[in-house]
Amino acid sequence: MQLDWIDDILAVIDTGSLTRAAERRFLTQSAFTRRVRSIEERIGSPLFDRSCKPVTILPGVRAMEPELREMSTRLRRLQHDLKVSVDGGGRGVTFVCQHAITTTISPWIVKRLTKPQDVSVRVRSGNRDNCLMLLLSREADFAITYECPGDPGPFMPRAFDSNIMGEDFLVPVTSPGLMASFEGMKVPTITYPPDVFLGRIMAQCILPSLPEGMVLAPKAETALTLAACEYALGGIGLAWLPMTLVRRHLENKELVHIDHLPEQKLNITLIRLSDQQSDENIRIWEHLTTPLDTPGPS
Structure with a gap:
């Protein structure tokens, strides 16, 4: 599948007609029509319904539009990378x-x-x-x-x-305002899914080392540390985050490091x-x- 072929098909999808697609591709209508027929011959299958006017693209081809756009993007990137x-x-x-x-x-x-x-x-x-x-x-x-x-x-x-x-460290942080709202040993927490790396680190290294009687009450779960950091900044809960990510927030006093809770070297x-x-x-x-x-x- 050539990049020009994909662009020709997408031009018809985008414009809705062979005439407007030809204009987009800077070709005469007759030249574009010949090129479309050549594509169909090379593929071995029709792409358009010519029984109606204007000619319309077949439903099966239209259903492949996301794949065609992705392939167009990837081929252009490959073309660019080869040139670079x-x-x-x-x-x-x-x-x-x-x-x-x-x-x-x-x-x-x-x-x-x-x-x-x-x-x-x-x-x-x-x-x-x-x-x-x-x-x-x-x-x-x-x-x-x-x-x-x-x-x-x-x-x-x-x-x-x-x-x-x-090296980095996974450290427990929270917003200054949330610290005062902790009730006893039940702490609102931002968690990671158990099947991601930081979720496994939490299960294997952090949870077994929590102070006796402390209970983490999950308020939000995300696999993305950037999202977890925003949740912590928003006062949703305590989060264990990489020090490289939160150092600036700690220096600006937007987050507080809870240094009596376990942390993990990475x-x-x-x-x-x-x-x-x-x-x-x-x-x-x-x-x-x-x-x-x-x-x-x-």
Whole structure:
């Protein structure tokens, strides 16, 4: 499927007629009609209902509009990336970051690579398992995730190399106004789903270490730390959040660190596939794993 074909089909969907689609595509109607027939011959199936006037696109083709638009976007991005790769000597790299890291750590990564290294950086975001799957499918060159010290690390450990870049801490915070509203040991809390990384950290490391008799009363659940942070700022409940995310709010006294409650150290880990790497990616790996200016929570 060629990009021009997709754009021709979408032009008909958007304009509602072959005539207006031809104008959008800067072709005469006869030239556009010939091109549409050529597409149908190559695909081996009609795309349009020619029994009515004006010609209309078949329902089955219209149903595929979301896929066609997505493919158009992806092909244009690939086209752009190939041009950038050629023009820039191939100096482009894709990172996928755990959601909680994308906002706080990835700016440091981008700054460190784009200035002295002159590398074009694309950053994608996903949960921890998605990050590793994007590495395996080679849709990303590197992943940056949290790891809990003592954990065995990524599944399929032989498939990956990992290196600790720095550290962060999952800390309990709440709004100043909410502290006064805690009733006894029952504390309104913002929680994480049990099947996400921070949900597992809460279950394995935080909950068993709570003061005896303390009960967390869930008020909201989200997998996104940015959302949990906004909920905490809004006075909805207590939340365990990365220090790199809340440090500014603590300094501005918008949040309060509840230092008598348990917290958890998290390693910020750079991961790559362990098989053969390009020279460029090896240089990036070595540059990022040097112990200089790592983005810890200090």
